[in-house]
Amino acid sequence: MLSEHYELIETIGLNLCLAGLFILMTYAVYDILKKNNVPLLGKIVVYFVLFLGAAGFIFKGIMQLFVGE
Template identity: 60%
Template sequence: MLAEHFELIEAIGLNLFFAFIFVFIGLSINDVMKKNDVPKMGRFVVYFVLFLGCAGFIAKGIIQYVWESQGVG
């Protein structure tokens, strides 16, 4: 059974790894900004850019899923 679902397990593991990395980067950036007293506008910009990076991976996953379900990819 494991050999049959290896690709699915690999995809889920990779997505969880990316989620962990984004959370870890967010916590690291938060710690650095708190220690250096960054203004609220600067924090907003940094979190917005981090969110855009995360949203890009989510959009890629959605587009990939739609294309594969339609037989394009």
């Protein structure tokens, strides 16, 4: 049974690891911005760029569902 669902398990594991990585990166960025007293505009730009990176992976996952690669 495990060998039949190997690809699904691998996909779920990869997605969970990427989500964890983005959560850890967000925390690291938050800590750095807090320690360096970055102005609000700088924080918005940094979080927006981080969101764009995460959105790319989310969009890729959605496209794989619809295209059926």
